[in-house]
Amino acid sequence: MQVFQPVAQKERILSLDVIRGFSLLGIFIINMISFHSPFLYIDQYSWWKAPGDQALFPWIDILVQSSFYPLFAMLFGYGLALQYERSMEKGADFFPLAVRRLFVLLLIGCVHAFLIWSGDILTNYALFGFILLVFMKLKGRALLWIGALLFLIPQLFFSILMVLMSLVDQTGVAFYSDLTNITSSIEAYGNGSFKEIFLQRVEDWYNVNGPGNIIFLMLSILPMMMIGAGAGKLHILERIHREKKVWITLLLIFSGVGLALKSLPFTVEANVAYSYIQDMLGAPFLSVSYAILLALLLINRKISAVLKPLAAAGRMSLTNYLTQSIIGTLIFYNYGLGLYGGVTLATGTWLAAGIFFIQVILSEIWLSKFRQGPMERLWRTLTYRRVRNKQAGE
Template identity: 55%
Template sequence: MSLQPIDSTQRIQSLDVIRGFSLLGIFIVNMIAFHSPMYYYDPYSWWGDSINRPVYWWIDVFVQASFYPIFAMMFGAGLAIQYMRAEEKKAHFTSFASRRLAILLGIGLIHAFLIWSGDILITYAVAGFILIWMLKLSGKMLLILGFIIYFLPQSLLSGIMFFASMVDPTTVTYFSSVQDIESSVANYGSGSFADIFGQRVDDWTYANSPAGFISIIIAILPLMMIGAGVAKTKLFEKASDKKLLLSLSALIFLGLGIAIKTSPYWGEKNLAFVFTQDYVGGPLVAMGYMTLLLLIMTAPLSAKLLQPLAKTGRMALTNYLLQSIIGTIIFYNYGFGLYGEVTLMTGTLIALGIFVMQVIFSELWLSKFKQGPAERLWRKLSYSKK
């Protein structure tokens, strides 16, 4: 038996709301990379003036590294739900999932090298290939292993970096690469399409060296496992019966996560504190946001009010790609050429404005069609016809 796509009545609305919410935070952070050489500067000095400092503090504490983990967990949850559907129908899941992930990998490669170097789809596809072999585990086991595999090495690495900072503080000092900053500004802001393509390749290679790419997979895979574990334990469907658990989880995750996320501001602005902030505090805040949204969604009125956000989440792939297309057109020279020309506040307001338009666009599109255009293409290539 072959798998067939689910219809709108089979969707779990809370997943779509959380996915839509994560798109907003991801866009706010990605917008910084769209308009500035984010890979190559010390953000605390780059955005240290009176205009940008408070905006960067807000993004750094409440947004940065706290929304891509939500997206990763939702990706794992979606894959687990497809696996459970395949089990119920006694359909072949592995070949279907592999084909679907291979197509996503292709989309990611196009996105990374022809649109924007900060693509996450390649990473999700590669991590997904590993995850599909782990979905036979129980939901509880996926949750336990996901937490251990993620937080144990990240905590150990944080400890090593703090120890290194005590032995030799210069080993964890931020630095800015002036040559790379100048190259980014010149190529993206005033270069030809070939110059922009070359810079895009350089940026992707810089962020995805073999060691760097493996470390990203190691960070993303356990988050997907946690999302898959939540889906397999049916927490999304049972949220109304788990209000106390959700309330306590949100309080613990957000309290601990925000304390760690603020650490560079009460500690030191070096790589040891920033690594801990992003790789330990970030996912904790993400889990706090996710549990809080699940709790909010237990109220019928909230579920109705959040319908537009759910529709944005239903078109997550389309909206993610559109964010990159619109962002690069605004800032790269083949568009309006505003790279390096805006403040952090202006970039953030642009991101919020575009996201509002995406919510409206998603509402209008899904009033006429069942899926977003990218989702429809992905589905068409993934599902075999009877």
């Protein structure tokens, strides 16, 4: 029996790689804040004091914050669905390889989370990817509907509940800065030994991924993966040029809803309730609008030529994502330059944009000489080696 293989260059979808590259920039801008500041523990609406930071923060909060992780999750599901379909066409055994592939990603994520940076997303994508495999035999429309309902029903319920709580007790949903954890973060990352940094990293990871948050994480990531997988089975990105008017209309709807919901902390009140609606309900709508916008723009040849370099960064998304964490922590943690807590929001954002620009160039150069990025190559090798050994009779 055949086994499914990595996607060949001629089979790659430009829009998928461009959107993935664009997502890397958005993710890096947000991650950069956590690299240089105790972002987990601050009241972000009152923390930034410099005029430039105060002017920049609303743009980041509305357009970037929480809007790219859902997009990346949808792309993850889209890619998995394409692999599933290709394996079915070739009569290959998809699920054993998919499980092994996700297990390798989980191992890479664990190394990243506990030895590099606590804000890792790979472990969650791998874990929820295992759940997604259970639904992979469903048709595309079924995956879209289940994913949409699994996203909307819980998030609408929790959003209404949070708003009611804010009406009953405003102090219960007020933001505050956790001075204890802020102090420990600055001391560990800015001045601590590798052991102290490791312990702080584990604590930060647990505060986000512990039992109290795992359900919310699953309800924010798994539905997006299912929507992406459904879109992949329907080949939406490949067909979007055929129904431009429909997708332009959907773009206006999704972007309008997304921007309205994401602006709530600024138009209504900056508290936990409206921030929850902003991130958990509004961000996915904006994520979808970004994907539609890029796919429509890529129909134009001139714009496609301008955006095409992003595809190289997208093809090396794992390498670039991990490299961003390595560079960010080396700049700000004490075992590197030790600049933690010492830069402004604006400086960190420009730094992220500059590093990403260099990554795009380096990705183009690397892929002109090699078929895959180094981490993609390692992921492929660890996934497929055992299968090839068995085929060789070992």
